[in-house]
Amino acid sequence: MKSVLLMSIVAALVGTLWLPSPADAQRRPVRVTIWDEQQPAQKQIYANFLGNELAEYLVKVGSRGVGKANEFAITSVRLDDPDQGLPLELLDRTDVLVWWGHVRHGEVKDALVKEIAARVKDGRLSFLGLHSAHWSKPFFSLMNERSIQDALASLTSDERKTAQVTTIPAEIRLARAGEPMTPSFTKSIAADGSVRLEVKLPMCVFPVVRADGKPSHITTLAPKHPIAKGLPATFDIEATEVYGGPFHVPTPDTIVFEEKWDLGETFPAGCAWKVGKGKVFYFRPGHETYNVFKQAAPLKIVENAVRWLAGR
Numbered sequence: 001m002k003s004v005l006l007m008s009i010v011a012a013l014v015g016t017l018w019l020p021s022p023a024d025a026q027r028r029p030v031r032v033t034i035w036d037e038q039q040p041a042q043k044q045i046y047a048n049f050l051g052n053e054l055a056e057y058l059v060k061v062g063s064r065g066v067g068k069a070n071e072f073a074i075t076s077v078r079l080d081d082p083d084q085g086l087p088l089e090l091l092d093r094t095d096v097l098v099w100w101g102h103v104r105h106g107e108v109k110d111a112l113v114k115e116i117a118a119r120v121k122d123g124r125l126s127f128l129g130l131h132s133a134h135w136s137k138p139f140f141s142l143m144n145e146r147s148i149q150d151a152l153a154s155l156t157s158d159e160r161k162t163a164q165v166t167t168i169p170a171e172i173r174l175a176r177a178g179e180p181m182t183p184s185f186t187k188s189i190a191a192d193g194s195v196r197l198e199v200k201l202p203m204c205v206f207p208v209v210r211a212d213g214k215p216s217h218i219t220t221l222a223p224k225h226p227i228a229k230g231l232p233a234t235f236d237i238e239a240t241e242v243y244g245g246p247f248h249v250p251t252p253d254t255i256v257f258e259e260k261w262d263l264g265e266t267f268p269a270g271c272a273w274k275v276g277k278g279k280v281f282y283f284r285p286g287h288e289t290y291n292v293f294k295q296a297a298p299l300k301i302v303e304n305a306v307r308w309l310a311g312r
Contacts, residue, residue, distance in 0.1 A: 121278060
């Protein structure tokens, strides 16, 4: 009896102290949490809400056959759930956070945003923003972090040791055509020789938006990027909201897709960044009253993006 008890204690301690290796992480399912504001207008197209339908799609494509584990472990949550859908224990067991918001961005708690951004910077979480998520608090926070990261990267290693960074918050409004791009920064030298960086943070927006439901035409600019795997060189979105650039965000590491409309607007439709040790991808097409995420190409992009963000 004592030996069984001792073995149980040892097993418990080993289980507590053991940390998964990179190989173990590759073997287990990608843990995806889909966060959805669940605006009622979604139900015009997505009977079970957009986030839940994306979850159903990922479960379907992640199946490896009868009796085998699914490639994805999906959790679908909403803003009105307890802890706004994202208790810390769930964030801690999430590899990729998919975000859909539109009209309730301001309700998301700043403390939650801070937790999300910290995990991305540490490389414990990756973020996939869809359509109107460009104005979500987590996306703003991550783009602010990348803007400061880029500004500091312009300095020498010695300058970075003494650099003092101040930030100018972005205005929450549509950009005006031709106005100076954000983010931007200025560098000055103080009397004591230290470097001062003043960073104007990104607006994360653009000059043109129209919900006219016109088709858009997408070109794959980075065909060798994992998010573009299986996608044609060009494809159309049947009906979508128009965003006309330029897009006021830090320069992406990669623009995977570019989107155009017949009236001349263009937009970087698929943008990838590294923020700290983590990864962020933004995919533009959408609006909840159009069937964008019932079409094969956008769904494939979400699927590929989840794998890439998870390091698969």
